[in-house]
Amino acid sequence: MSFEDVQIPDAMLEVMRTARSIVVMTGAGVSAESGIPTFRDALEGLWAKYDPEDLATPAAFRDDPARVTRWYDERRLRVTSCRPNPGHDALARLEAIVVERGSSFTLLTQNVDRLHQAAGSRHVVELHGSLLEWRCTKTGEQRTYLDPTPFESYPPPSEHGGLLRPGVVWFGESLPAEAVRAADAAVSACDVFMSIGTSSVVYPAAEYLYQARENSAWTIEVNLDPTPASHFVNWCIAGKSGEVLPVLVAAL
Numbered sequence: 001m002s003f004e005d006v007q008i009p010d011a012m013l014e015v016m017r018t019a020r021s022i023v024v025m026t027g028a029g030v031s032a033e034s035g036i037p038t039f040r041d042a043l044e045g046l047w048a049k050y051d052p053e054d055l056a057t058p059a060a061f062r063d064d065p066a067r068v069t070r071w072y073d074e075r076r077l078r079v080t081s082c083r084p085n086p087g088h089d090a091l092a093r094l095e096a097i098v099v100e101r102g103s104s105f106t107l108l109t110q111n112v113d114r115l116h117q118a119a120g121s122r123h124v125v126e127l128h129g130s131l132l133e134w135r136c137t138k139t140g141e142q143r144t145y146l147d148p149t150p151f152e153s154y155p156p157p158s159e160h161g162g163l164l165r166p167g168v169v170w171f172g173e174s175l176p177a178e179a180v181r182a183a184d185a186a187v188s189a190c191d192v193f194m195s196i197g198t199s200s201v202v203y204p205a206a207e208y209l210y211q212a213r214e215n216s217a218w219t220i221e222v223n224l225d226p227t228p229a230s231h232f233v234n235w236c237i238a239g240k241s242g243e244v245l246p247v248l249v250a251a252l
């Protein structure tokens with residue numbers, strides 16, 4: 001896709017070129033082109049097949065730990081075989097450009113697949129944890145499971161006589177305190193906030209764009225479909241992040 005195909009306003013580029021502090025928040029749409037299903041896509045979205053209340057809550061884990069841990073381990077294995085796409089790569093380049101010029105850059109992600117880190121992004125805040133992290137229900141000890149082989153049994157036992165649960169934030173659970181602190185600090189100081197590949201319906205993550213807007217930051221949305229945030233941003237670019245972001249970053 002060339003610059004002519006992607007309508008990127010000059011005024012928006014100028015704002016990004018002169019920004020002192022940029023915050024980007026990403027959702028499942030950024031990983032879609034890496035082959036990871038989003039949550040709300042009608043056909044193959046995860047929530048189209050499963051009810052989040054059945055799988056992504058502490059009660060679901062309590063009621064059927066085998067089913068929940070099997071589902072999360074299947075997602076973990078899928079993610080270990082996926083690679084960053086041009087959208088992830090462009091965001092890593094954007095971070096390098098912004099940091100190189102002495103401005104600050106923070107990438108808040110709702111994604112649990114670690115593809116931003118695999119693409120080279122360094123200033124990443126995982127708002128909802130990671131599929132690759134699993135922790136003991138007894139001791140809280142958390143480890144990274146990169147080995148692309150399934151757990152031997154579900155629910156996987158921990159070494160301490162407990163169970164292993166995925167290190168993600170379930171509905172009804174609070175976000176990690178350190179992630180909230182880092183996100184609050186970045187959002188309150190940013191002069192540009194970009195929301196990319198997210199339906200903007202899950203809170204408190206969806207609140208950050210509005211907070212940035214309250215703090216007079218310029219707001220930008222890059223998304224395939226309109227979202228509840230689309231009416232509130234300064235610029236709304238409809239398109240695939242893997243096509244729009246490389247053109248946008250190349251034009252900076």
Ligand code: BV8
Nearest residue numbers: 027028029038039040171172197198199203224225240241
């Ligand atoms: C909390 C990890 C305080 C797990 C996720 C009742 C009780 C308790 C809480 C609530 C409640 N009612 C509401 C709430 C709040 C709740 C919430 O927001 N619910 C929603 C459904 C209304 N939030 C919480 O529970 C949060 N915690 O509030 O704590 C608390 C504590 C105790 C008691 C009470 C309150 C925790 C929320 C975190 C949940 N965990 N993930 C897992 O992965 O299984 S959420 C998960 O879904 C993602 O992380 C993400 O946040 C969300 C999905 O959103 P998206 O990423 O945006 O994906 P989606 O598919 O929706 O959209 C993709 C978009 O991309 C689309 O718009 C599409 O057009 C676009 N797209 C597609 N392809 C592309 C593209 N764009 C660009 N390019 C493409 N190629």
